[in-house]
Amino acid sequence: MITFKDITKTYPDGTTAVDQFNLTVEKGEFMTLIGPSGCGKTTTMKMINRLIDPSAGTIYINEKPVSDYSIDALRWNIGYVLQQIALFPHMTVQENIQVVPELLKWKKGEKEKRTDELLDMVGLDPSIFKKRYPSELSGGQQQRIGVIRALAADPDIVLMDEPFSALDPISREQLQMDIDKLQKDIKKTIVFVTHDMDEALKMSDRICLMKEGSVVQCGSPEQLMKHPKNDFVEEFIGNRKSAWLTSVQKVMKNDVPAAHDREPENVMTIPATSTIEDAYAIIQSVNQIDFPVVDDNQKTIGIVTRDELLQYFYQQEKEGASVL
CATH class of the missing domain: 3.10.580.10 (CBS-domain)
Incomplete structure (x- = not known):
């Protein structure tokens, strides 16, 4: 589904954020990028939807280079959930959810149906919530809207950049469980960035642990804990085996x-x-x-x-x- 081939990103000041990065994310897979601060995980993710372009190498989606897609077509097929919830404050929940379907010129009935379906998926009653404004929602509710807004046009791929880190522990844990349950139903290809290994172990099909812009080890949560490749992996995972x-x-x-x-x-x-x-x-x-x-x-x-x-x-x- 998504393939990184020999990807390098070097900034004008000479900093190499990503170095000879190779990875394949399978269709329907929940792949987490994790590593120390500055390891290149967010830069790597942003190259998928061309918010950042690589200095060398090629990223493919369905075996087609991302550079061959028009920017609009590429990004309309990729949902994006940020750490900063970034809902439009003067739009209702319904209007926020319908931003991309509106750009795609969906019919009114299709937009209404999709809005209700998505709100139901995350346990928010459409009759109560779709006419509310972001300021009338809790942080956890706002982030749920941010997630389903990314799903509104039924994209094949969803990118999530530390989407829970600004939430309180209770809201964060609940939203983790909600996303895990939602993924079982919708089976999107998700690339998820976090600095929290517990979160990665809990939610991922596979985890890609990065250091200095490169892959150190990639595997299932079980594989990383049972067979850490080296001392760095073992130390990053910590004492979780018990x-x-x-x-x-x-x-x-x-x-x-x-x-x-x-x-x-x-x-x-x-x-x-x-x-x-x-x-x-x-x-x-x-x-x-x-x-x-x-x-x-x-x-x-x-x-x-x-x-x-x-x-x-x-x-x-x-x-x-x-x-x-």
Whole structure:
């Protein structure tokens, strides 16, 4: 979907922000760029929609160089969510959401329907919120509008530049969960920039850890924690491994819905002896919402989801608690 080939960005003062950067982001993938301040992650992301042009190398979208697209066509197919919420203050929520569909000359009925759909997706009642102005919304609500505005014209790609960093911890955590759930429904190709490793581990399909403008290691959250490439990766990840050794039984819900009393043969289950690491590996391998946890006799004793596993891990690391 998006391919960076030998990308370098050097500014007029001689600073090299990105150096021989190579990466492929697959269609429907949630890819996070992370690294120390000044590592080039935001510059890398901004080159996708040509807010910044590379000094050397080529970026491809669907095997076509981004330089071959017209700027308008390129950017209308790429949603963009900023750290600064940047809603237009004198426009209603509805008008903010409809900015790009208006430019694309959608019919009124199409715009109205899309607005209502998107507000429903993030749990904001259209009958209540679409006529409000940004000043009448909380920070978390404003950022939700910023996210769905980026989705309004149904773009193939969404760029998110530290979209939660200005929020309070409770709003940030809730919006992380909302975006994770939303991505399961819409399956956009998302490039996400953050400085927060816990956020990256919680939300990403893959994480690209950068240093001095280059890729140090790229892989799933599990791969980075289980097989760090070098001391830099291990240090950046920190002491998070203990949470992955926790029994999955500490995370599962004990109330088993009647529908799970007898599992169909095609339902993937998780052994009750599994650690969170084991369970996460299983969950990542199949397209399934929830997973029965079964004992040695294959009897369902609980239910767990990927969101619950990552949420538990995230909470433990945030609190600095030992979970062994």
